[in-house]
Amino acid sequence: MPLTPEQQAEIDTLRSQPQETLRTVAPGMERHLYTAHPVLDHGFVRVVDYMGDDAAICQAARVSYGKGTKSVSNDEGLIRYLMRHWHSTPFEMCEVKLHVKLPVFVARQWIRHRTANVNEYSARYSILDREFYIPAPDALAAQSTTNNQGRGEALQGDEAQRVLRILQDDAMRCYDHYEQMISEDGQQGLARELARMNLPANVYTQWYWKVDLHNLLHFLRLRADAHAQYEIRVYADAICAIVADWVPAAYKAFEDYRMGGATLSSSALDCVRRMLKGEEVTQESSGMSKGEWREFMGVIEP
Template sequence: MPLTPEQQAEIERQRAEPQPTLRVVSAGMEQHLYSAHPVLDHGFVRVIDYMGDDAAITQAARVSYGKGTRSVQNDEGLIRYLMRHWHSTPFEMCEIKLHVKLPVFVARQWIRHRTANVNEYSARYSILDREFYIPTPDHVAAQSAVNNQGRGEALEGEEAARVLDILKTDSMRCYDNYEAMISQDGQQGLARELARMNLPANVYTQWYWKVDLHNLFHFLRLRADAHAQYEIRAYADALCSLVADWVPFAYRAFEDYRLGAATLSAQMVDCLRRMLDGEAVTQENSGMAAREWREFESVLGR
């Protein structure tokens, strides 16, 4: 189950005791506070706390620009300008603290984003639950033939069934041995900090993750992308839904200028101008390597 009975009881207690506040709140985010949003088979994300809203971004920007700009540009227009021109500091005025339950191999990808504050469940102190990520059959796929770090088409039939059986069997066997090693029934029992090394990378862990909006957008730009691994993309998609409710102006600008945008190199811009002038541009006369040319054609939808 995604939430333990104790966690669910804590959430219900917190939601039943709203507190008055003088701080600025986001109506869209208030509805998400303390609620767990399921991800994968046993994971979730839930908002523990947040600071700021769209107005906090424009407020910080106008401190930089000086007085009188509010009448010149509305909030959404200013936010779009800031996003379009890669300003970062105003977006750092918003922060969010999340409780995330995720497989260890996803956590190892996630932690590469070193711009957040993280506190993870300690397997030295506590015993990990018998919960493992097992992909659904449509996500059991072969190695990609064109991408060395990605997957290709889904496995089918007996091969898919065999792989899933191995994943389930190995996960359970490793956990059985983990329990046997730490057991103090008739033995001293191995230290938890040592026994944990026998657990597979698909076992679930949990952490608190606090990050500002600028760095959260950077995380989402990479992990909500179609090229990201499915499992971490599932978490990124869940976070996108939360952020869209929290800071709708900023999220729409992020969609337009980051998620839905493309970056062109100087060579690509030059080739595009030549094409608009009617020149027949090919990879051979573009000045680009074959891989970059393919990426350029993909941007053009060719």
Template sequence: MPLSPDQQADIDAARAATQQTRRATAPGLEEELFTAHEVLDHGFVRVVDYMGDDSAIVQAARVSYGAGTRHVSNDEGLIRYLMRHWHSTPFEMCEIKLHVKLPVFVARQWIRHRTANVNEYSARYSILDREFYVPAPDALAAQSTTNNQGRGDVLQGEEAERVLRYLREDSTRAYDHYEEMLSQDGQQGLARELARMNLPANIYTQWYWKTDLHNLFHFLRLRADSHAQYEIRVYAELISDLVAKWVPLAHKAFEDYRLGGANLSAKGVECIRRMLKGEDVTQETSGMSKGEWREFVNILDGADV
């Protein structure tokens, strides 16, 4: 279980307390506050706080752009206009703070999104829990033969059992030695900031992660994508569901223009214009490389690029 009884009791107490406010609130997200949503085998995501809603985006846009957006007759239309034309600052008016428990190797990917404010559990001052991520059998895949960053077929039979055994045994052995280095009978013990270096990358850490909606959408566009690594994608997909309850109009526009949309180069647009005129366009006549052409054709066919 991701939460201990004491942690769950703290969450229940926080959820039971209510306060009056004049701030804008999002009813859907209010229902999710403090709740720990399980991810992977020991991880979770929970909303700790947020600021703003769909109306905050609209309010900021009308202040920023004034008469230039008065032709947009409703909030949803304005938000879609802002998303369609890649405006950013109105979406930055909304912020959210998450408490996330995740494997260290996932955290190292996640931290590349440098536009957030992060405070991570410190293994210099505290002792990490004996919790490791071990993939479920259906997530235990071989290296892709066509993509250096991707996965191939799922491992089967004895090979899968061997890999899972190594992961469990190595993680347990490393943690046993970590504990022994920290404190042994009659010995002073190694400093925590040094003993932690022996821990595996699949051990769990925790952090508070605060970001604005514009940068969160950028995170989700990359990490909720089907090409993202599974272990970070499941976190992104859960966060995306929470964002839909927070700013439903903005999230709907994001799904339409970012997650469900496609970016075309100038050459791609020109090829479509030629095709609409009845021209038989090929890779050789497109001006694109083979890789570009393959991705372009997949977009037209609706295939997974």
């Protein structure tokens, strides 16, 4: 179950007591407040609080840059200019606080983004639930033959069933032992902070994650990318949908310039210019390595 009865009761209480406010309100984000969006088999993402909107980005930019922005005819144009020229501080004026439930191994990837405030569920103080991420059959894949940190084709038939059975059996067995160790029935019981080390990396944890929009978009650029691991990418996709409703102009610019755009090196740009002049350019004459050339060709000839 994604939300506990206690969490749902708290959310229901908060939603039943709306309050007037003089602060900026983003109508698209208001619809997401306190709504748990399911992710994976037991996980979720929900908005706890937020600050700012598209207008807040423009307000901050105009304070910073003064009359130099007066040539920009509208807020959307200004936001696109800021995104296009990598001006980051105006986007830092918006913040969001998320409540996320996720497997531990996903959390360990996520925490690499050290530009947020995080408070995680304490397994030293509380007992973790018997909830584990078990992949859907189509998410079980072999090791990629071209990428050391990626996956290839999906496992088939008996092998897929055997792997699923191992994952389920190991998770349940580890949790059984966890419960046995912390139990105080007829024994002292092992400390929770020690017993937790026996749990596998697919057990679920929860945290509050507060981040400004600039750093959130950087997170999404990496984790909503097709090359990101599936289990963190689905969380990033869920957050993308939320951000698109919160700051639609900023998100559209982000899609155009970051997610849908490409950065070219000086060598790659030189190759494009030569190609436009009709010159036949090869990897050998490009001045790029094989890896750089392969990535370059993936951009101009997807």
